[in-house]
Amino acid sequence: xxxxxxxxxxxxxxxxxxxxxxxxxxxxxxxxxxxxxxxxxxxxxxxxxxx
Numbered sequence: 001x002x003x004x005x006x007x008x009x010x011x012x013x014x015x016x017x018x019x020x021x022x023x024x025x026x027x028x029x030x031x032x033x034x035x036x037x038x039x040x041x042x043x044x045x046x047x048x049x050x051x
Contacts, residue, residue: 004034 008031015023 001035001038004031004038007031007034 008027011027012024012031015021015027
């Protein structure tokens with residue numbers, strides 16, 4: 001989750017300074033994907049820790 005926030009903060013902010021905002025939207029999609037993957041992995045770890 002921290003990687004998702006870091007990449008969105010860096011690439012998202014940097015792309016707002018340029019006239020082309022396509023990188024901002026791509027960074028947003030990558031943020032959503034990384035967040036979903038992180039939540040899935042944390043869910044799997046929590047399910048496996050029921051002993």
